[in-house]
Amino acid sequence: MCGIVGYTGRRQALDVLLKGLYTLEYRGYDSAGVAVQTPQGLRVVKTQGRMKTLDEKVHALGGLEGSCGIGHTRWATHGAPSDVNAHPHVSADGRFALVHNGIIENYLELREELQRDGFVFQSETDTETVVHLFQKLYCGDMVKTLTQVVARLRGGFALGVISSEKPGELVCVRRDNPLIVGFGEGENMIASDIPAILPVTRRYVVPGDEEIVHVTPQGVEFYSLSGERLTHTPQTVDWDVSSAEKGGYDHFMLKEIFEQPRAVRDTVSSRIRGGLPALEEYGLSDEMLRGVRNIHIVACGSALHAGLVGKAAIEKLARIPVLAQVASEFRYSDPIIGEGDLCIVISQSGETADTLAALREAKKRGARTLAICNVVSSSAAREADSVLYTWAGPEIAVATTKAYSAQLAALYLIAVRAALARGTMDEQTARRYCDDISSLPDKIETLLKTREQMSELARLYSDREDTFFLGRGVDYAAAQEASLKLKEISYVHSEAYAGGELKHGTISLIEEGTLVAALACDPALYEKIISNIKSVKARGASVVLVTNGNYEADGEMCDHVVHLPQCLPELSASLSIIPLQLFAYYIGVYRGCDIDKPRNLAKSVTVE
Numbered sequence: 001m002c003g004i005v006g007y008t009g010r011r012q013a014l015d016v017l018l019k020g021l022y023t024l025e026y027r028g029y030d031s032a033g034v035a036v037q038t039p040q041g042l043r044v045v046k047t048q049g050r051m052k053t054l055d056e057k058v059h060a061l062g063g064l065e066g067s068c069g070i071g072h073t074r075w076a077t078h079g080a081p082s083d084v085n086a087h088p089h090v091s092a093d094g095r096f097a098l099v100h101n102g103i104i105e106n107y108l109e110l111r112e113e114l115q116r117d118g119f120v121f122q123s124e125t126d127t128e129t130v131v132h133l134f135q136k137l138y139c140g141d142m143v144k145t146l147t148q149v150v151a152r153l154r155g156g157f158a159l160g161v162i163s164s165e166k167p168g169e170l171v172c173v174r175r176d177n178p179l180i181v182g183f184g185e186g187e188n189m190i191a192s193d194i195p196a197i198l199p200v201t202r203r204y205v206v207p208g209d210e211e212i213v214h215v216t217p218q219g220v221e222f223y224s225l226s227g228e229r230l231t232h233t234p235q236t237v238d239w240d241v242s243s244a245e246k247g248g249y250d251h252f253m254l255k256e257i258f259e260q261p262r263a264v265r266d267t268v269s270s271r272i273r274g275g276l277p278a279l280e281e282y283g284l285s286d287e288m289l290r291g292v293r294n295i296h297i298v299a300c301g302s303a304l305h306a307g308l309v310g311k312a313a314i315e316k317l318a319r320i321p322v323l324a325q326v327a328s329e330f331r332y333s334d335p336i337i338g339e340g341d342l343c344i345v346i347s348q349s350g351e352t353a354d355t356l357a358a359l360r361e362a363k364k365r366g367a368r369t370l371a372i373c374n375v376v377s378s379s380a381a382r383e384a385d386s387v388l389y390t391w392a393g394p395e396i397a398v399a400t401t402k403a404y405s406a407q408l409a410a411l412y413l414i415a416v417r418a419a420l421a422r423g424t425m426d427e428q429t430a431r432r433y434c435d436d437i438s439s440l441p442d443k444i445e446t447l448l449k450t451r452e453q454m455s456e457l458a459r460l461y462s463d464r465e466d467t468f469f470l471g472r473g474v475d476y477a478a479a480q481e482a483s484l485k486l487k488e489i490s491y492v493h494s495e496a497y498a499g500g501e502l503k504h505g506t507i508s509l510i511e512e513g514t515l516v517a518a519l520a521c522d523p524a525l526y527e528k529i530i531s532n533i534k535s536v537k538a539r540g541a542s543v544v545l546v547t548n549g550n551y552e553a554d555g556e557m558c559d560h561v562v563h564l565p566q567c568l569p570e571l572s573a574s575l576s577i578i579p580l581q582l583f584a585y586y587i588g589v590y591r592g593c594d595i596d597k598p599r600n601l602a603k604s605v606t607v608e
């Protein structure tokens with residue numbers, strides 16, 4: 001939700017800021033802006049619309065000269081997308097410019113207080129209160145002022161501030177929101193995410209919550225709120241800048257779909273040792289797994305869908321009761337969780353506000369917590385008792401693909417290890433599962449060859465306005481993810497249904513030409529799902545069957561078949577989703593949608 005960037009050094013700040021903002025656009029893209037310390041004072045250019053609009057606008061104005069500045073790309077929360085609500089916001093006296101990611105929960109009371117003091121507000125944003133407050137509390141020292149400001153704010157945020165009076169100085173702070181500081185040579189940066197700093201440096205620090213960071217070209221200082229100087233050792237980004245570029249693909253989403261064999265391989269390979277899952281270093285010792293009472297999987301969106309597949313695998317193989325819950329519901333549900341329970345939070349970004357709140361709730365109630373996340377050093381990774389990283393690499397497209405696949409792989413490993421630890425699976429069977437998990441990357445590779453078939457199916461059906469995805473068991477969990485993929489990037493209404501549930505009402509929506517994608521990947525349930533499919537076919541639906549069974553398109557049961565390689569039934573969601581991701585992608589392409597940046601969405605949801 002919103003990307004922020006800041007630069008101070010020897011280059012023209014504008015170039016670095018724009019480049020950085022382009023890489024952060026996935027975080028929000030309804031407006032964008034920059035502020036630079038120029039010889040004429042602070043100058044701000046901002047606009048509603050995408051980064052390209054800002055780029056054109058600022059260059060049409062002749063650019064901005066100066067070597068220190070901040071920038072922002074917005075996902076609107078308070079106030080509609082507009083030029084005036086775009087960041088940076090500027091204090092009433094014009095001396096300070098500020099960018100913000102997150103939500104200031106007490107902004108209304110601050111706004112009233114500042115209005116009583118005579119401040120006149122230009123925008124509807126919560127952010128503008130902070131920049132006026134900064135002016136009000138300004139004591140001549142940027143660090144001390146920001147410390148005072150933070151003490152007055154409720155909510156989670158990341159803030160970056162510059163002043164016309166402090167050339168080359170930039171201050172920033174984060175509370176429960178992502179922010180990194182990049183360390184260059186004679187130049188330093190701040191940003192919401194790593195790709196934004198890569199043109200300048202690969203060395204970075206994630207400051208702790210509420211640390212005030214003072215950045216100049218010469219160095220970076222960290223202070224606690226009580227003014228104590230803190231030290232951090234920079235980490236080095238170990239992936240290449242090309243991982244955050246499209247590399248010849250039309251869209252990041254397509255590139256990331258094609259990266260799935262590698263993402264799954266990297267997530268799995270170092271965790272299978274001697275043919276068995278080795279998870280002790282992630283806090284998942286056999287002793288712990290033996291003693292665990294219940295597992296709660298908590299996540300949002302696709303990460304929750306991965307959790308549903310994980311629930312099915314863990315319950316079936318390890319016989320541990322698993323509850324998979326929506327994080328935003330879990331946190332306010334007075335959850336029955338405590339000592340002896342394991343809470344697994346799943347999050348690509350590790351910054352999703354509801355997931356983090358759920359993690360804290362579970363911890364507070366005495367449960368052990370494990371984060372499965374993709375972004376190294378993200379909040380979830382830091383706050384959970386242990387972390388199992390998915391090594392999917394940076395995921396840029398808003399719709400997740402490779403991180404989801406990597407999450408599934410991580411969950412299978414947990415299921416098999418827990419089953420071994422609890423004696424519900426013998427070693428030989430566990431080895432068979434591990435072999436099958438290790439072979440998933442090659443099978444996914446094979447499935448990427450369905451690209452043309454899925455593109456052709458998408459061409460045939462891109463005009464349909466309603467789609468149903470049907471499945472039973474794990475196939476139903478996979479159907480939910482397939483349905484979300486389709487709706488989020490193509491804006492086609494779609495629903496996932498448990499095959500047996502359809503006849504309890506929803507079948508009334510099936511009519512001539514309704515598109516139904518049915519998944520049949522568990523031989524034990526083939527017959528059941530086939531009879532569900534026949535009942536929609538009989539009512540005129542056009543049916544695409546995704547299966548590892550020996551079925552052919554006969555026009556009576558289904559119109560098209562997408563064949564999958566064989567695997568153990570608990571793992572099949574890793575395969576069935578691949579053609580359906582491609583299908584959603586091509587439907588979006590045929591409908592002319594903005595694939596990597598679907599409307600109203602953002603990659604990282606750091607607000608409730």
Ligand code: F6R
Pocket residue numbers: 300301302303304346347348349350351352355398399400401484485488603604605
């Ligand atoms: C859908 C999608 C979202 C995320 C959800 C959680 O394609 O990407 O549904 O899965 O917003 O995000 P993370 O995993 O970052 O917590």
